[in-house]
Amino acid sequence: xxxxxxxxxxxxxxxxxxxxxxxxxxxxxxxxxxxxxxxxxxxxxxxxxxxxxxxxxxxxxxxxxxxxxxxxxxxxxxxxxxxxxxxxxxxxxxxxxxxxxx
Amino acid sequence: xxxxxxxxxxxxxxxxxxxxxxxxxxxxxxxxxxxxxxxxxxxxxxxxxxxxxxxxxxxxxxxxxxxxxxxxxxxxxxxxxxxxxxxxxxxxxxxxxxxxxxxxxxxxxxxxxxxxxxxxxxxxxxxxxxxxxxxxxxxxxxxxxxxxxxxxxxxxxxxxxxxxxxxxxxxxxxxxxxxxxxxxxxxxxxxxxxxxxxxxxxxxxxxxxxxxxxxxxxxxxxxxxxxxxxxxxxxxxxxxxxxxxxxxxxxxxxxxxxxxxxxxxxxxxxxxxxxxxxxxxxxxxxxxxxxxxxxxxxxxxxxxxxxxxxxxxxxxxxxxxxxxxxxxxxxxxxxxxxx
Numbered sequence: 001x002x003x004x005x006x007x008x009x010x011x012x013x014x015x016x017x018x019x020x021x022x023x024x025x026x027x028x029x030x031x032x033x034x035x036x037x038x039x040x041x042x043x044x045x046x047x048x049x050x051x052x053x054x055x056x057x058x059x060x061x062x063x064x065x066x067x068x069x070x071x072x073x074x075x076x077x078x079x080x081x082x083x084x085x086x087x088x089x090x091x092x093x094x095x096x097x098x099x100x101x102x
Numbered sequence: 103x104x105x106x107x108x109x110x111x112x113x114x115x116x117x118x119x120x121x122x123x124x125x126x127x128x129x130x131x132x133x134x135x136x137x138x139x140x141x142x143x144x145x146x147x148x149x150x151x152x153x154x155x156x157x158x159x160x161x162x163x164x165x166x167x168x169x170x171x172x173x174x175x176x177x178x179x180x181x182x183x184x185x186x187x188x189x190x191x192x193x194x195x196x197x198x199x200x201x202x203x204x205x206x207x208x209x210x211x212x213x214x215x216x217x218x219x220x221x222x223x224x225x226x227x228x229x230x231x232x233x234x235x236x237x238x239x240x241x242x243x244x245x246x247x248x249x250x251x252x253x254x255x256x257x258x259x260x261x262x263x264x265x266x267x268x269x270x271x272x273x274x275x276x277x278x279x280x281x282x283x284x285x286x287x288x289x290x291x292x293x294x295x296x297x298x299x300x301x302x303x304x305x306x307x308x309x310x311x312x313x314x315x316x317x318x319x320x321x322x323x324x325x326x327x328x329x330x331x332x333x334x335x336x337x338x339x340x341x342x343x344x345x346x347x348x349x350x351x352x353x354x355x356x357x358x359x360x361x362x363x364x365x366x367x368x369x370x371x372x373x374x375x376x377x378x379x380x381x382x383x384x385x386x387x388x389x390x391x392x393x394x395x396x397x398x399x400x401x402x403x404x405x406x407x408x409x410x411x412x413x414x415x416x417x418x419x420x421x422x423x424x425x426x427x428x429x430x431x432x433x434x435x436x437x438x439x440x441x
Contacts, residue, residue, distance in 0.1 A: 092335045093216040
């Protein structure tokens, strides 16, 4: 029983402390050019622009696509595995953010 | 000397008078000018830094028709400096004199570009450079044949040795040399730039009004932003046709269906016809197209393309402004091709 009590927190820890990080999209730019996350963290993208945006990554294992974000809307993605990816807006390719998960 | 007699008072009164008499000129100058300042240096990537030898090699390759299967089409055949680095045609013409599906875009100011081609399918100028060479519809020369052909030309051995001494003649060095030359192709200062720098006489009052319309009522600057007049974005502007553009590359996003890259407006009055398909023959027709909110309504159409309700005078002012973006550029040297 003692062994179980010691191991359980170690298993839960990575996701118990997962954080939400907010990135705004304004003036056709992300508020950060790079960010480092822990596995399990969420990135929340807030479109504060007057134009639609998108966030996608084309590289495995972080491949995803959040579709269209209308002005004023939010979208989020959870990063489970370690690695590095460059996220982009498919509509405005100058919008880039480098994400490192470790 | 009292304030009433001082030069400061005269300057102050003149300033007040200017604000009362010319609110539009002041508004345009104060509010938007900083957004359109030219950069002072051309950016070159650390993976392919500039040297004169690289630029000259790239220029030589760019003008060499032996980069095609027919030995008859060079990059410059379509990207002709005399047509402001386009071809003046509605659609490009490729191997066997067959029409291509899209208009030839200019290569002006691509050093600051992001993704290449109308649909953004190439990540960089280096990634783009040999696409048209190998394309069967365009220059129709497979890359292995290109390497064999170039390697046999003694003059190229010397040029490559000077430009990329450690790398030799490879697919990468050919791409890098062409990209280096293309980055050097920059439009010169236009009347608009002189106005941005402070010369109020460089453009007409009508053109200044057009600039304000460009940024406000006509909202052209939503996409045609910055000194190159492009945000590098991809939009469906409501042109009829079945070419899905960026949608073919990133197929699962509705907004990217029928979407094409925002073209630069530098030297735009030298580059008719317009649009990715060459369907508009004059700037007047382009402005009319946007004024009515495009031709087609569909789910992918940009929220920024909608009826503008511009009067005839406003459309004239907008065109007067667009014509101030044209520079008189130095002639490109005619390159002697190596034998």
